[in-house]
Amino acid sequence: MAVSVYCQSEASVKPVSSLNPDLKNSWDPSELLVHLHRLPDQRAAKMEEEKLCQFRPKSCLCPRTCCRWKGSLDAFIPHLKEQHKSIMMLQGRDILFLAADIDVPGAVNWVMLQSCFGFYFLLVLEKCEKHRGHQQFFAAVMLVGTRKQADNFTYRLELSGSCRRRLTWEAVPHSILEGVASVVANRDCLVFDKTTALLFADNGTLEIHVSIGCA
Amino acid sequence: MAVSVYCQSEASVKPVSSLNPDLKNSWDPSELLVHLHRLPDQRAAKMEEEKLCQFRPKSCLCPRTCCRWKGSLDAFIPHLKEQHKSIMMLQGRDILFLAADIDVPGAVNWVMLQSCFGFYFLLVLEKCEKHRGHQQFFAAVMLVGTRKQADNFTYRLELSGSCRRRLTWEAVPHSILEGVASVVANRDCLVFDKTTALLFADNGTLEIHVSIGCA
Secondary structure (H helix, E strand, O other), rough: OOOOOOOOOOOOOOOOOOOOOOOOOOOHHHHHHHHHHHHHHHHHHHHHHHHHHHOOEEEOOOOOOOOOOOOOOHHHHHHHHOOOOOOEEEEOOOEEEEOOOOOOOOEEEEEEEEEEEEEEEEEEEEEEEEEEEEEEEEEEEEEOOOHHHHOEEEEEEEEOOOOOOOOEEEEEEEEEHHOHHHHHHHHEEEEEHHHHHHHOOOEEEEEEEEEEEOO | OOOOOOOOOOOOOHHHHOOOOOOOOOHHHHHHHHHHHHHHHHHHHHHHHHHHHOOOOEEEOOOOOOOOEEEEEHHHHHHHHHHOOOOOEEEEEEEEEEEEOOOOOOOEEEEEEEEEOOOOEEEEEEEEEEEEEEEEHHHHHHOOHHHHHHHHHEEEEEEOOOOOOOOEEEEEOEEHHHHHHHHHHHOOOOEEHHHHHHHHHHHEEEEEEEEEEOO
């Protein structure tokens, strides 16, 4: 089901002269310079605001998909349930995210949904080679909601292995509107390489304990 | 002070015929094959045993040092206190390991000593480029003691950052006899890359909370 609801706040970049009503009368080149310098920041902020707008139609937010769906944030979960039935969904604050066959070659994603506190969270484990010959895993929790809503939560990812080894990442979830690619690029998630993954894997399967909490 | 106490158990690889006293009389080629296959494992185990022997004189166990000292494990702490006075020592189960100037170029080590439970622990943060253009940090706690003694402890390394981010590694410490290089090669420590380090650093300094516990 494709839903297209356009963002209510359209971007607008005002001409320099309109930034300060007094600018025409009190001509001060240094003040103009300040405004000119501010402009790119203002544009960037507007673009970021647009990108994160929950009403603007987005492509399917499921990572590494060739799905052509477009819709608003509200329509994303119904779309997943209807068109991406292979994505498992579990209810509860504490769940186990199982990623099987982690040694399969190439770039791979493992995705599942967790539902608690009246929200849905997309759990993503991405394996890729950002540096030649060096496979890395990136695990993150993304709220299917806005960034403001995401600020109300924390999440914890935990890998437990033999010999009393434990690797834990705790953070505030990102909004799914920010995109998995941005989270991976900023390493703002649990990052580990293949050797570490094998320390924790059991027969090629990685068990990630996921806990969501209210901030 | 150089102390040389030789290991009491010398390595010895027995000839195949002596592995089983009955071998000469009851000739069974399949049994010989089993012994031949076992031999490399036995040699490797012997070599490992020798390497970890606390009485065998070792080169200075301080990572990345050009120190020419050789001595036994017992003599290592007096050597550090005498010859490596720049290495800070703190007492207590919970301490703060501060690594300044983490963005300094090249391969760098930060080392300190922690003393608790009647033992010394060497805390090591190593920065190096295992993959071209990809700087990684490796943090580990090594007991100045044998592997058997190390099994009685656990350690926890924790990085805390802004926006409620926390990265934690828990494990059994390695014996310093195993060497930092081996721990780093096996990724059996806290591993994070430069981007993650910058997420947690404050003005170029990384604060690592170190906790030692009894198993």
